[in-house]
Amino acid sequence: MANSPEEIKKAVKLYTYIGALLFVFTVITYLVATQPILDFGGHGFDYVDAIIGIAIAAFKASLVALIFMHLNHEKKSIYWIFLGALFFGVVLILLFAFAFLDPITFEGMMPEFGKG
Amino acid sequence: MEIPYIVNPRKDTGLNNSKIAIWLFLASEVMLFGGLFSSYIFLRIFADYPWPERALPVLPGLVNTFILIASSVTVVFAWAALKLGNWKKFVGYMSFTIVCAGVFMVFKGIEYYHKFHHHAVQTTEFTTVEGHLHKESAPDEHGHTHGGNLFVLQTNEIKFALASYYMPYLDEILKRNGDHEIKFKDNYIVTRVNGDKYQEEIIAKAGDVVTPEQLKVVLAEAKEYYISARTHNQKVRTEALRLAWTKIRTAIKSKDAGDYNELVGLNQYDDAMKVAVAKLHTKLIKENATGILLNDADSLVVALDGTTIKLDPEWGRFGQGDPKNTKEGTKTSLKLKDSTVLSGVAGDSGIEIDVDAIDFRHLVMKAEERDLDVDVEIEKSPILHIKGEGGDKIRKLWATHKVWRDLFTAHLTEKYGEDEEGQPNRVPTEVDLYRVTWKQMVAYERLDYKVESWDDVENNAPTLIEGFSGANHKAFPGVFPNVIIPREQIRFESAFSPKMNNYYAIYFTITGLHGLHVIGGALVLGYYLFFGYGMFKSNPEWLANRVEVGGLFWHFVDLVWIFVFPIFYLM
Numbered sequence: 001m002a003n004s005p006e007e008i009k010k011a012v013k014l015y016t017y018i019g020a021l022l023f024v025f026t027v028i029t030y031l032v033a034t035q036p037i038l039d040f041g042g043h044g045f046d047y048v049d050a051i052i053g054i055a056i057a058a059f060k061a062s063l064v065a066l067i068f069m070h071l072n073h074e075k076k077s078i079y080w081i082f083l084g085a086l087f088f089g090v091v092l093i094l095l096f097a098f099a100f101l102d103p104i105t106f107e108g109m110m111p112e113f114g115k116g
Numbered sequence: 117m118e119i120p121y122i123v124n125p126r127k128d129t130g131l132n133n134s135k136i137a138i139w140l141f142l143a144s145e146v147m148l149f150g151g152l153f154s155s156y157i158f159l160r161i162f163a164d165y166p167w168p169e170r171a172l173p174v175l176p177g178l179v180n181t182f183i184l185i186a187s188s189v190t191v192v193f194a195w196a197a198l199k200l201g202n203w204k205k206f207v208g209y210m211s212f213t214i215v216c217a218g219v220f221m222v223f224k225g226i227e228y229y230h231k232f233h234h235h236a237v238q239t240t241e242f243t244t245v246e247g248h249l250h251k252e253s254a255p256d257e258h259g260h261t262h263g264g265n266l267f268v269l270q271t272n273e274i275k276f277a278l279a280s281y282y283m284p285y286l287d288e289i290l291k292r293n294g295d296h297e298i299k300f301k302d303n304y305i306v307t308r309v310n311g312d313k314y315q316e317e318i319i320a321k322a323g324d325v326v327t328p329e330q331l332k333v334v335l336a337e338a339k340e341y342y343i344s345a346r347t348h349n350q351k352v353r354t355e356a357l358r359l360a361w362t363k364i365r366t367a368i369k370s371k372d373a374g375d376y377n378e379l380v381g382l383n384q385y386d387d388a389m390k391v392a393v394a395k396l397h398t399k400l401i402k403e404n405a406t407g408i409l410l411n412d413a414d415s416l417v418v419a420l421d422g423t424t425i426k427l428d429p430e431w432g433r434f435g436q437g438d439p440k441n442t443k444e445g446t447k448t449s450l451k452l453k454d455s456t457v458l459s460g461v462a463g464d465s466g467i468e469i470d471v472d473a474i475d476f477r478h479l480v481m482k483a484e485e486r487d488l489d490v491d492v493e494i495e496k497s498p499i500l501h502i503k504g505e506g507g508d509k510i511r512k513l514w515a516t517h518k519v520w521r522d523l524f525t526a527h528l529t530e531k532y533g534e535d536e537e538g539q540p541n542r543v544p545t546e547v548d549l550y551r552v553t554w555k556q557m558v559a560y561e562r563l564d565y566k567v568e569s570w571d572d573v574e575n576n577a578p579t580l581i582e583g584f585s586g587a588n589h590k591a592f593p594g595v596f597p598n599v600i601i602p603r604e605q606i607r608f609e610s611a612f613s614p615k616m617n618n619y620y621a622i623y624f625t626i627t628g629l630h631g632l633h634v635i636g637g638a639l640v641l642g643y644y645l646f647f648g649y650g651m652f653k654s655n656p657e658w659l660a661n662r663v664e665v666g667g668l669f670w671h672f673v674d675l676v677w678i679f680v681f682p683i684f685y686l687m
Contacts, residue, residue, distance in 0.1 A: 088147050
């Protein structure tokens with residue numbers, strides 16, 4: 001992490017660029033969701049829009065985490081804490097996959113699970 | 117007291133303690149919000165109603181995203197200023213950050229305010245109309261206004277559910293009944309239990325006139341008897357059941373099981389065994405019938421002489437399903453939440469609403485489930501058969517919308533072509549097809565209900581600013597049809613509050629929790645700003661560390677919003 005005055009001045013410049021980048025990507029997210037010309041996939045919201053939206057959000061979030069939160073040069077212990085949490089967070093988010101084990105709701109829709 | 121490793125790193129972790137602590141905290145926060153987003157996915161995948169896709173006005177969310185990003189940048193600037201020993205710059209950047217937090221909460225507040233003052237009414241046929249409740253009635257004695265939304269019932273009869281009647285409801289009904297006569301409609305007979313002796317007694321005699329006070333006493337008494345009769349009967353039944361099991365078990369154990377020979381070798385979980393026990397149990401109860409209180413009637417009925425009673429619609433709902441009850445102004449019944457049933461003649465108690473959206477998606481979904489013709493079902497919707505000016509306008513709007521959606525469907529096919537099988541590459545969404553939005557209503561009005569091209573609507577719709585917080589009734593007076601929807605046709609009514617549906621429940625949970633984080637973060641950062649100068653003079657490194665740690669939390673708040681914005685506002 002930056003500690004000397006020169007390094008900090010350099011870092012401030014980087015923060016400005018990253019801030020601008022975050023603004024730009026927010027506008028992109030908005031345009032992709034609202035402008036027909038940038039509507040990927042089918043007309044209206046569908047899984048393609050979901051993937052694009054989440055991908056942009058994930059990119060923005062990683063910029064914030066890496067640069068603003070200094071994760072780009074942090075000590076190992078922080079990585080362990082953060083990655084551990086991230087792992088469990090992702091596991092929580094993916095828990096919905098268990099719902100597909102329900103043979104009544106998904107009979108025939110999910111052949112590899114549904115026959116259980 | 118000297119706190120160790122506040123500024124200097126510990127040898128084993130290589131970090132100061134505050135940093136480890138904040139990261140541990142953020143780790144738990146990641147999992148908290150992860151769990152909430154997981155429940156969002158669950159709710160969305162398994163929603164049994166059309167998900168309110170892209171339903172929120174985007175501008176407040178977008179502006180708030182910019183605000184949070186800007187504040188995230190300034191909070192690192194503030195930290196850098198401290199590292200360089202520049203107090204003035206720190207104050208500037210930190211103040212900006214806190215102002216950002218304030219502005220963020222103001223926009224959030226505007227958004228919430230409009231949600232809580234916007235209503236949706238769903239008819240029994242699953243048509244939804246949204247809008248503003250028209251009348252703000254004078255406040256009642258509790259200071260509540262009901263916004264043209266009260267049950268009015270000329271009550272002839274009240275049936276109290278003894279186990280569950282709720283005193284405040286009863287008080288309210290009695291108060292509104294005033295001096296009108298209250299009469300018991302049926303006898304309420306109880307049986308006194310005295311050792312092995314049972315003695316019948318009438319505590320409420322049909323035709324007896326009572327005062328409200330007497331009624332309350334009798335109700336309390338009847339409730340007590342009802343509960344003791346139930347407890348007693350339960351005991352007797354349990355004993356009979358126990359006896360039945362014992363008899364059958366003993367019979368099976370004996371060398372010749374007699375009537376129960378066929379049960380030998382079975383265990384207590386087998387159906388044949390259960391059937392045999394149930395049979396014997398019933399027989400035993402009959403044999404010992406003297407031990408049972410059979411008259412445990414669970415309700416007490418009183419007759420009124422047709423008092424008009426107005427009640428809060430939150431208290432219950434009008435009876436449905438009975439063909440006699442389908443029309444307003446005929447005999448109907450009102451079931452309160454405590455299972456008290458009021459019968460009588462419904463008064464003019466429909467919900468008066470200025471409609472700013474008409475949504476047939478739920479109706480379409482139900483029709484498709486039953487394999488019915490969607491367009492025929494829509495035409496049957498009561499919303500399209502309301503009499504009067506408002507009803508005419510709704511019919512006009514829907515007719516215009518059908519013209520527009522055909523033009524739009526044709527436009528999509530023309531622009532994006534068809535695949536090899538002749539299916540269009542792009543088709544309109546359910547929202548395009550079956551929902552008339554407030555922006556479309558404004559456009560149709562401006563076009564005098566004559567749509568000639570698909571982009572007529574887009575070109576005449578209100579601007580983003582005009583629609584900042586959703587349907588704008590002030591800027592477009594007279595556009596939104598005013599109708600009264602009879603109470604019997606209403607399946608559900610709610611403001612856009614968490615009670616509305618799972619979407620709004622999870623929306624308020626996640627954005628509300630995020631809002632609390634914004635307030636908390638602003639308080640901590642504000643503390644450094646307003647009370648940090650002393651520490652800046654004595655130990656600037658320590659203050660810089662504190663601001664860094666506070667800043668880490670602030671970035672996390674921004675990070676959560678980066679996901680909230682697309683997921684709730686754009687998907």
